[in-house]
Amino acid sequence: MKNQFVIGVDYGTDSVRALVVNTATGEEVGTAVHYYARWKQGLYCDPASSQFRQHPLDYLEGLQNSIAGALEGVSDEVKQNIVGISVDTTGSTPVAVDQNGTPLALLPEFAENPNGMFILWKDHTANAEAEEINHLAHHWDTDFTKYVGGIYSSEWFWAKILRTLRVDESIREKAYSWVEHCDWVSAVLTGNTDPIAMRRSRCAAGHKALWHQEFEGLPSEEFLTKLDPLLGGLRDRLFSETYTSDNSMGTISKEWADKLGISDKAVIGVGAFDCHMGAVGADIQPYSLCKVIGTSTCDMLVAPNEEIGHLLIRGICGQVDGSIIPGMLGMEAGQSAFGDLYAWFQKVIVGPVRDLLGQEAADKLSAELIPYLSEKASELPVKATDIVSVDWMNGRRTPDAKHTLKGGIIGLNLGSDAVKIFKSLVEATAFGARAISDRFQQEGVPIKQVIAIGGVAKKSPFVMQTLADVLNMPIKVASSDQACALGAAICASVAAGVYPDMASAQKNMASAFDATYEPRPEVVPIYEALYQRYQGIGQYIEENI
Numbered sequence: 001m002k003n004q005f006v007i008g009v010d011y012g013t014d015s016v017r018a019l020v021v022n023t024a025t026g027e028e029v030g031t032a033v034h035y036y037a038r039w040k041q042g043l044y045c046d047p048a049s050s051q052f053r054q055h056p057l058d059y060l061e062g063l064q065n066s067i068a069g070a071l072e073g074v075s076d077e078v079k080q081n082i083v084g085i086s087v088d089t090t091g092s093t094p095v096a097v098d099q100n101g102t103p104l105a106l107l108p109e110f111a112e113n114p115n116g117m118f119i120l121w122k123d124h125t126a127n128a129e130a131e132e133i134n135h136l137a138h139h140w141d142t143d144f145t146k147y148v149g150g151i152y153s154s155e156w157f158w159a160k161i162l163r164t165l166r167v168d169e170s171i172r173e174k175a176y177s178w179v180e181h182c183d184w185v186s187a188v189l190t191g192n193t194d195p196i197a198m199r200r201s202r203c204a205a206g207h208k209a210l211w212h213q214e215f216e217g218l219p220s221e222e223f224l225t226k227l228d229p230l231l232g233g234l235r236d237r238l239f240s241e242t243y244t245s246d247n248s249m250g251t252i253s254k255e256w257a258d259k260l261g262i263s264d265k266a267v268i269g270v271g272a273f274d275c276h277m278g279a280v281g282a283d284i285q286p287y288s289l290c291k292v293i294g295t296s297t298c299d300m301l302v303a304p305n306e307e308i309g310h311l312l313i314r315g316i317c318g319q320v321d322g323s324i325i326p327g328m329l330g331m332e333a334g335q336s337a338f339g340d341l342y343a344w345f346q347k348v349i350v351g352p353v354r355d356l357l358g359q360e361a362a363d364k365l366s367a368e369l370i371p372y373l374s375e376k377a378s379e380l381p382v383k384a385t386d387i388v389s390v391d392w393m394n395g396r397r398t399p400d401a402k403h404t405l406k407g408g409i410i411g412l413n414l415g416s417d418a419v420k421i422f423k424s425l426v427e428a429t430a431f432g433a434r435a436i437s438d439r440f441q442q443e444g445v446p447i448k449q450v451i452a453i454g455g456v457a458k459k460s461p462f463v464m465q466t467l468a469d470v471l472n473m474p475i476k477v478a479s480s481d482q483a484c485a486l487g488a489a490i491c492a493s494v495a496a497g498v499y500p501d502m503a504s505a506q507k508n509m510a511s512a513f514d515a516t517y518e519p520r521p522e523v524v525p526i527y528e529a530l531y532q533r534y535q536g537i538g539q540y541i542e543e544n545i
């Protein structure tokens with residue numbers, strides 16, 4: 001039998017990568033990354049007001065360039081035997097579309113309007129709307145938030161839609177429907193972006209749009225119009241069915257097959273979020289906590305429905321049948337900033353250097369700063385009297401979403417230098433992770449092992465060691481540098497019918513592991529004491545700041 005190949009496309013916050021994978025062995029035969037040009041320049045964003053938008057052209061250019069780049073070095077035989085493509089993206093990253101499913105920013109009159117662009121997951125402009133959704137849901141006959149941890153977040157679908165409809169009359173008039181990034185790109189590849197016909201991702205719908213079988217789909221029309229009459233009628237222009245990522249969205253369009261130089265028989269899989277497909281790529285098994293550690297974290301768990309399905313797990317980002325592995329309950333939690341905390345500290349230091357010494361010095365410092373601080377911090381002793389920081393610089397995603405919260409750095413004296421502060425920031429991110437794993441266990445979901453993927457997991461032994469110490473659990477790091485794209489490729493192989501189910505595809509294609517961080521018994525009790533201080537300071541922030 002001929003070798004068959006699939007492509008996984010992984011849209012992250014800053015860039016998109018494509019990975020060409022042999023379905024028989026999981027061998028990665030080609031890869032390329034594309035950085036979003038407009039996003040890189042900071043266009044359409046205003047960090048001070050938490051506005052983060054991405055232009056659809058960044059995504060389209062990225063689709064073409066990443067896949068074409070990944071195929072550049074591969075043989076014609078491989079190209080002609082590409083049988084499937086699946087896409088994962090960040091989320092909730094929705095966009096307003098017209099009747100054809102075209103994002104409004106692709107129409108000339110909205111080309112520069114941030115409200116017609118994708119509203120990136122980390123955009124928190126809809127904090128007030130999320131509050132309103134929570135208030136109404138908690139006073140309604142059916143609590144529509146019960147399968148998303150009991151708290152709706154400003155990072156999610158409905159809050160973003162409501163906010164945009166309220167602030168922008170031109171979008172209000174033109175928006176026919178709303179589409180998640182993962183659904184739109186998959187639909188683009190099929191050539192049919194009709195928002196009504198498009199197969200919507202179970203993962204996106206269940207975790208972010210309050211879709212559930214028990215509600216017969218999305219929250220009721222009565223609920224939505226009570227929230228705001230502006231939402232009236234939209235439910236019927238969205239979706240009632242959802243699809244897991246082992247399903248196909250359709251076949252690649254002739255136009256895209258020609259553009260990419262591949263067979264026009266390739267199947268396009270139903271999309272999902274990056275961390276969900278990442279967990280597939282990292283060979284997630286029941287009760288493994290798969291931490292996707294990058295700019296933010298997503299903490300993924302799967303368990304058999306019959307064992308955990310009766311629980312309502314408080315304060316997480318949702319429990320959805322089939323969101324990760326079809327047939328199992330998929331659970332998601334996470335931190336809104338993880339590596340972003342280190343990136344923020346880097347900016348604090350590099351900013352004045354750029355202004356005073358110029359771009360060249362700033363670039364050199366940027367390239368070396370985090371590795372330098374990590375090395376120096378790893379040489380410091382861990383003491384119960386150390387500086388303690390709280391990691392909510394981008395609000396708190398879980399446990400118990402609250403994006404209006406702020407971070408903090410406590411316990412400074414005149415001897416507190418950049419290394420000591422950096423160490424406390426790394427520990428703060430680990431404490432945030434500990435709060436999540438504690439919550440799962442308190443709610444009756446055991447954690448049997450911890451696995452990690454993502455940029456920080458691969459790049460920073462210091463962060464990973466600290467995390468293992470704070471969690472007091474070993475952490476296995478997947479060897480693939482592209483676990484999310486690999487997961488998308490695995491999903492593509494099932495959608496294309498190469499494998500009958502995810503488990504058999506994972507067996508042949510999922511990543512191996514190349515490092516295990518063991519907790520150091522001598523620092524575990526000290527971190528326990530520091531964690532208690534973190535919780536106390538967190539409580540103070542929550543009550544007073």
Ligand SMILES: Nc1ncnc2c1ncn2[C@@H]1O[C@H](COP(=O)(O)OP(=O)(O)O)[C@@H](O)[C@H]1O
Binds near residue numbers: 012014296371
């Ligand atoms: N050597 C390092 N140690 C710790 N964190 C790092 C290091 N290099 C980069 N980072 C952090 O990695 C994050 C990016 O993670 P990555 O997984 O590559 O991207 P994304 O989350 O967008 O998919 C940034 O927030 C950055 O601060």
Ligand SMILES: O=C(CO)[C@H](O)[C@H](O)COP(=O)(O)O
Binds near residue numbers: 012014
């Ligand atoms: O919310 C999420 C998925 O539900 C992710 O955090 C979001 O997709 C961003 O991930 P990354 O840190 O990899 O850019």
